Structure formats: structure tokens, C-alpha cells
Amino acid sequence: MMTFAGRFGALVPLLRGTTQFIKCAVLSGAKELLPATAPGGIRLAHTDIKIPDFTDYRRPEVTDPNKSSQDSSDARRAFSYLFTGATTVVGVYAAKTVVSQFVSSMSASADVLALSKIEIKLNEIPEGKNMTFKWRGKPLFVRHRTEKEIAAEEAVNLAELRDPQHDKDRVLNPSWVIVLGVCTHLGCVPIANAGDFGGYYCPCHGSHYDASGRIRKGPAPLNLEVPYYEFPDDDTVVVG
Amino acid sequence: MAASVCRVGSTMGRVLAQTRSPLLLSLRRGQASVSYAQSLLGAPETRLSTLDNGLRVASEETGHATCTVGLWISAGSRYESEKTNGTGFFLEHMAFKGTKKHPQSALEQRVDSLGAHLSAYTSREHTAYYMKTLAKDLPQAVELLSEVVQNCSLSEAEIEQQRGLVLRELEEVESNLQEVCLDLLHATAFQGTALGHSVLGPSNTARNISRQDLVEYIDSHYKAPRMVLAAAGGVSHQELLALARSHFSGVSFEYEGDAVPVLPPCRFTGSEIRMRDDALPLAHVAIAVEGPGAASPDTVPLMVANAIIGSYDLTCGGGKNMSSRLARLAVEENLCHSFQAFHSSYSDTGLLGIYFVTDRNHIDDMMHWSQNAWMNLCTTVTESDVARGKNALKATMVGQLDGTTPICDDIGRHVLNYGRRIPLAEWDARIDAVTPKMVRDVCSKYIYDKCPAVAAVGPVEQLPDYNRMRSAMYWLRF
Numbered sequence: 001m002m003t004f005a006g007r008f009g010a011l012v013p014l015l016r017g018t019t020q021f022i023k024c025a026v027l028s029g030a031k032e033l034l035p036a037t038a039p040g041g042i043r044l045a046h047t048d049i050k051i052p053d054f055t056d057y058r059r060p061e062v063t064d065p066n067k068s069s070q071d072s073s074d075a076r077r078a079f080s081y082l083f084t085g086a087t088t089v090v091g092v093y094a095a096k097t098v099v100s101q102f103v104s105s106m107s108a109s110a111d112v113l114a115l116s117k118i119e120i121k122l123n124e125i126p127e128g129k130n131m132t133f134k135w136r137g138k139p140l141f142v143r144h145r146t147e148k149e150i151a152a153e154e155a156v157n158l159a160e161l162r163d164p165q166h167d168k169d170r171v172l173n174p175s176w177v178i179v180l181g182v183c184t185h186l187g188c189v190p191i192a193n194a195g196d197f198g199g200y201y202c203p204c205h206g207s208h209y210d211a212s213g214r215i216r217k218g219p220a221p222l223n224l225e226v227p228y229y230e231f232p233d234d235d236t237v238v239v240g
Numbered sequence: 241m242a243a244s245v246c247r248v249g250s251t252m253g254r255v256l257a258q259t260r261s262p263l264l265l266s267l268r269r270g271q272a273s274v275s276y277a278q279s280l281l282g283a284p285e286t287r288l289s290t291l292d293n294g295l296r297v298a299s300e301e302t303g304h305a306t307c308t309v310g311l312w313i314s315a316g317s318r319y320e321s322e323k324t325n326g327t328g329f330f331l332e333h334m335a336f337k338g339t340k341k342h343p344q345s346a347l348e349q350r351v352d353s354l355g356a357h358l359s360a361y362t363s364r365e366h367t368a369y370y371m372k373t374l375a376k377d378l379p380q381a382v383e384l385l386s387e388v389v390q391n392c393s394l395s396e397a398e399i400e401q402q403r404g405l406v407l408r409e410l411e412e413v414e415s416n417l418q419e420v421c422l423d424l425l426h427a428t429a430f431q432g433t434a435l436g437h438s439v440l441g442p443s444n445t446a447r448n449i450s451r452q453d454l455v456e457y458i459d460s461h462y463k464a465p466r467m468v469l470a471a472a473g474g475v476s477h478q479e480l481l482a483l484a485r486s487h488f489s490g491v492s493f494e495y496e497g498d499a500v501p502v503l504p505p506c507r508f509t510g511s512e513i514r515m516r517d518d519a520l521p522l523a524h525v526a527i528a529v530e531g532p533g534a535a536s537p538d539t540v541p542l543m544v545a546n547a548i549i550g551s552y553d554l555t556c557g558g559g560k561n562m563s564s565r566l567a568r569l570a571v572e573e574n575l576c577h578s579f580q581a582f583h584s585s586y587s588d589t590g591l592l593g594i595y596f597v598t599d600r601n602h603i604d605d606m607m608h609w610s611q612n613a614w615m616n617l618c619t620t621v622t623e624s625d626v627a628r629g630k631n632a633l634k635a636t637m638v639g640q641l642d643g644t645t646p647i648c649d650d651i652g653r654h655v656l657n658y659g660r661r662i663p664l665a666e667w668d669a670r671i672d673a674v675t676p677k678m679v680r681d682v683c684s685k686y687i688y689d690k691c692p693a694v695a696a697v698g699p700v701e702q703l704p705d706y707n708r709m710r711s712a713m714y715w716l717r718f
Contacts, residue, residue, distance in 0.1 A: 066504035
């Protein structure tokens with residue numbers, strides 16, 4: 001049964017193959033017989049169009065033309081959507097990775113990062129000696145303190161200090177003082193083992209620092225800066 | 241007032257008052273002598289009997305002075321194989337070219353002298369031979385029909401002559417682009433199966449068919465259990481039955497080798513075919529999804545859904561005030577020359593779609609809005625839309641049965657499809673039972689997120705890519 005929603009008589013019923021009326025004059029004699037073997041390139045009617053056979057490309061559930069495709073349609077659709085969804089997730093992750101790789105290429109490069117840390121071997125520094133290293137463009141003082149110096153620094157009264165800081169707040173291991181060798185007054189490099197307090201003396205304007213790097217006398221306002229450092233083992237310190 | 245209707249009407253009216261909605265009873269009196277509900281129930285009953293060999297006889301006595309009587313057969317292009325495709329169509333050409341008792345001129349003369357019209361049509365699942373004549377000439381009509389169907393002469397000379405005619409007809413049908421487009425739609429939607437065959441058949445068949453092919457076709461398909469002798473008009477069922485017994489008892493009901501042809505299901509493939517020709521002025525496009533078979537209960541909600549989308553062509557006077565939203569858009573945006581929503585149903589499957597004709601620059605928009613209309617049906621169709629669709633559908637159904645021939649055709653096809661004639665009252669009840677939720681559910685079942693089949697003929701460059709059309713079969717907002 002063929003139905004269509006239309007106004008009355010508006011449109012010819014669809015898909016009626018043909019109607020033939022005996023009352024119409026039969027066209028006799030006026031026939032045009034086409035050649036028995038028409039050349040291959042000429043298509044005579046749309047009914048000669050053959051839909052190609054796509055069996056090789058079909059999914060197994062729909063290769064049989066005598067089985068309805070409705071039964072398998074849900075499963076096929078679910079598979080397609082699942083595959084698409086999974087591919088999208090993977091694709092998004094890959095895109096994110098690529099983008100973040102490009103963006104992170106603008107961050108500091110390895111050689112710059114390498115410069116940001118310095119690894120110092122401590123067994124090369126004898127007691128009482130102060131060694132200077134270049135670190136991040138600035139001088140770094142590593143001082144191996146003697147017992148006497150440690151005891152002296154720990155006994156200092158905080159009320160005397162311009163910038164009060166106890167010694168244990170400035171060192172991880174009391175034998176080693178690691179400070180930036182930049183005078184907090186105007187940036188000159190203090191001289192080690194000089195000055196009135198057994199620490200450092202800045203020759204530019206006469207600031208005296210003690211063996212813990214704290215300012216004692218002179219124009220500098222703050223103690224020498226203590227950078228971040230850690231001891232991966234007893235003989236090495238990594239600063240930065 | 242309702243009480244007076246009940247008194248005036250028969251028992252039917254009383255039943256009506258109890259079971260039907262009060263709306264039907266509140267029709268204004270004085271404007272029609274019989275109310276719609278009464279006329280539905282008062283329609284003459286279609287009587288159905290079966291002969292011993294399985295041939296069914298059905299008729300409706302409408303009281304007209306004329307009648308239409310015909311034979312409807314379950315045979316068509318779906319029963320043909322790839323090699324034999326087009327045989328039924330050729331046979332139809334041969335049908336009126338003479339029988340064993342009446343050569344062609346004698347047959348023509350007899351029909352003419354009755355003042356009758358003898359016609360036939362072939363479709364994918366049905367073939368029909370019918371005659372329109374005066375009611376008193378029923379016996380002669382049945383006799384002629386029985387001869388045409390059972391004793392067709394199929395002379396060799398005539399076959400040769402008809403070859404040229406069939407080829408000419410194939411050539412002519414190329415200019416009927418609606419036919420071409422819908423044939424291509426079937427060919428691609430049911431590719432590789434029997435429903436993909438066009439009724440006309442390829443030109444090779446017309447060139448190479450032999451008398452033996454035609455005889456084989458008749459022998460394998462013209463069997464009594466697959467035939468219905470239907471009549472409508474001023475015919476009495478008893479008379480028709482007697483005539484059938486005398487003329488059609490000889491129709492065979494056995495198959496060679498007991499091989500009863502069983503129609504296998506036909507696989508639907510979501511696909512597309514484009515026949516691009518920029519020299520044509522207008523593009524004809526059809527998009528369809530697989531629909532239910534004829535006997536499925538889903539057909540009624542789908543018919544209502546199609547009535548909601550409706551149809552339109554340039555001669556419609558409604559303009560911007562048409563009730564179908566798609567039609568309003570078509571007018572306002574100048575989207576198309578015509579469109580119609582269609583549902584072609586076969587015994588176990590069908591095509592539910594929209595066909596439109598438009599110029600080359602509006603194909604994209606028209607396709608978008610057509611699919612939008614589908615999505616609307618699946619998701620947001622309202623009570624008023626459904627009420628309007630139901631009314632339009634009822635009006636169409638009733639209006640189509642205007643004459644003995646449409647009624648006879650209805651009878652023939654119904655008996656072949658459903659095994660009985662479905663009366664208008666039953667259609668009415670089924671249509672009334674449709675609710676918006678039912679429309680949404682049924683449409684979603686067949687349309688939402690399904691792969692469509694698309695066929696396009698003409699200057700179709702603007703038709704969207706298949707993936708785009710497939711994506712428009714669902715809405716992300718839902």
C-alpha cells in the first residue's frame with residue numbers, strides 16, 4: 001500500500017509502474033528499434049544503471065541481501081560511535097601533547113637550567129677555608145667553619161644584630177655556611193676572612209660581616225643572602 | 241441536542257454517543273444530513289469470500305450505476321530476479337493484445353461496444369488488471385478479464401512489435417524526473433535485493449525477452465491464492481462470486497516442484513546516488529529512511545507524521561499561512577518548487593521519506609529544513625500539530641475514495657496486504673488513537689539517528705555531502 005499525505009488529486013500516486021489504456025491508439029509502425037548490440041558507452045535508460053556491488057566493503061552483518069539490516073543496526077552504530085569516541089579522546093590527547101611541547105619549548109633551555117644549579121664537592125674545601133664559585137652570574141661563598149667559629153656564632157645575642165637571625169636559621173649543617181657573595185649595601189663582593197668579626201669585609205664602604213654572613217658593622221642593611229641548597233650526600237651540596 | 245442525534249440515528253448512533261468523543265456529536269446540525277461519524281459507520285461493508293482454489297473475491301456494493309471490477313495479483317518486480325526484471329512490465333504491454341478467444345481487434349471492439357475502460361498497472365509488489373464499466377455489464381467484464389489474465393495469446397509477432405514500444409517508453413520515462421528519482425532511490429536503498437529493481441526493467445529485457453519468459457512468469461506467479469477479484473459499484477457479491485466460480489475456478493494453485501515462492505526480506509542500505517546534470521533546470525531530491533511494512537501498527541502514526549509535514553507546490557494558494565511549517569518556510573525562503581512527505585510500504589519493509597523539487601541554489605537549505613522537520617517530529621511535535629495532522633489525514637483518506645475505481649483499487653490492495661478490507665471507520669479509530677508521544681516515539685524509532693538513503697537528479701552540486709546529511713539525523717541538543 002502506498003500512501004502519501006497530499007491534497008486531493010494533487011500528485012500522481014507514487015511508484016505506480018505504468019498504466020496502459022486500451023482506448024489509447026496503439027502506436028503501430030512508429031517504432032524505433034534500437035540496435036541489438038548497443039555500443040557500451042550509451043546508457044539507454046535509468047533502469048540500466050547498476051548499483052555497484054559493495055559486498056567487499058560491507059560489515060559482515062549486512063553482507064546478506066536477504067536479511068534485514070535493522071537487527072544489526074544498533075550494534076553497528078554503537079561500534080562506530082565507540083570507535084569515533086575513542087579516536088577523539090586519543091586525538092585530543094595527542095593534540096594536547098603536541099601543543100604543550102611547542103609551548104614548553106619557550107621555557108628555559110637545558111643549558112640555562114643547568115646553570116641554575118651548581119654542585120660542589122665539599123671534601124675539597126678544608127676547614128676554615130672559604131671558596132668562591134660563580135653561580136647564576138654572582139659569586140657564591142662556601143665556607144667550611146671550624147668548631148670555634150660555630151660556637152661563637154651561635155652564642156651571639158640577637159639584640160645586637162641589625163638584621164636579627166639566629167645562626168641555625170641560616171645554615172642546614174652548621175659546619176657549612178653557604179651565602180651569596182654580594183654585599184647588601186651596594187653590591188660589591190666582600191673579602192673573605194677579613195674584617196673585625198672573623199667573617200667578611202666589604203672594601204667599598206666598610207661593611208663587616210661575621211662567620212655566619214650577618215651584618216655587624218657598616219652601612220649594609222641586611223645579612224648576606226642564603227640561597228636554597230641541599231646535601232644529596234655528605235660530600236656534595238647542590239645549590240639552586 | 242446530543243440526545244436528538246441518538247434518537248434520529250440508528251443503533252450506530254447510540255454506540256457512537258457512548259464510545260466516541262463528544263466532539264463528533266457536536267457538529268452543527270442542518271449543514272449535513274448525515275454526520276461524519278454516522279457516514280463512516282454507515283458505509284457499505286466489503287464482503288470477502290474465497291473460492292476453492294484459494295482465489296479471493298471481495299466487493300463493495302455502493303449503489304452506483306457503474307462499477308469497477310478487476311484482478312489484483314501479488315506479482316511485481318519484487319518477485320523478479322535480476323535476469324527476469326522487466327518481465328511483468330512487458331507482460332502488461334502484451335495483456336491487451338489479444339487472447340486465445342479474441343484476437344486484438346475483436347477484444348478492442350468488445351470493450352468499446354460496452355463503453356468500458358480496460359486498464360492495468362504493475363508496481364513492485366502488485367499487478368492489477370481492471371475494467372470500468374456499467375454495473376449491468378459485470379458478467380461480460382469478468383469474462384473479458386478472465387480471458388486477458390488466463391489466456392493471453394502472447395503472439396510472437398506482437399512481442400516483436402511491443403519491444404520497440406517498451407524501449408520507447410523507457411526513453412520517455414527519462415523525462416519524468418520524479419519517476420527517475422524515486423526509482424533511483426529504491427535502487428540504492430534496496431541495492432542488491434529484489435526491491436531495488438525498477439518495475440520497468442533494464443532495456444536488455446525488452447530487447448531479449450522471449451515468449452517462453454513470459455509464459456514462465458505467468459506460470460510461476462499467476463496463482464489463485466495470490467489473486468483477488470475485487471469489485472466496487474452497483475455489484476452484488478453473490479453475482480460476482482458466481483461469475484468468479486465459473487471463470488476463475490481453473491486458475492491453478494499448485495507450483496511446479498511444489499516450490500512456493502517466498503519473499504525473502506530485503507536489506508536496506510543507507511546510501512546515496514547522484515545523477516548530476518547541470519543542463520536540467522531543476523533538481524529532484526529524495527531522502528528516505530527504512531520504514532515499517534504495510535501491516536505494521538506503526539504505519540498509522542507515521543501517516544499522521546507525514547500529514548504534519550504535508551506537501552506543497554507552487555500552485556498552493558496558502559502561501560505564508562499554510563499550516564505545515566515546512567511549507568511556510570518553503571514560501572517565505574523560496575526554498576523549493578514542490579515537496580511531499582511520502583511513505584511507500586511493502587509487505588515487510590518500506591521507505592519513509594521526503595521528496596522535493598527545487599532550483600540549484602536552494603538544495604542545501606531545503607534539505608536542512610526537511611531534516612529539521614523530521615527532527616521536530618521526533619522530539620518536539622505538539623498536540624496542535626498532531627491534531628492538525630490527524631484531521632488532514634482523515635480528510636485525505638476519505639477524499640481519495642471518490643469513485644468506484646479508487647474504491648476497487650483500495651479493496652484489491654487491502655486484501656493483498658492485510659487479508660481483509662480495512663474500513664474507514666477503523667482507520668478513523670486508529671488515527672484518533674494517535675497521541676503526540678506516540679508520534680514522537682514512532683518517528684524516533686524509524687528516523688532518529690538512522691542512515692538515510694538519498695537519490696538526487698539534476699543540477700545537484702549543492703546537495704550536502706552524505707556525512708553532513710547523516711549528521712542532521714540527530715540533534716546534539718537532545
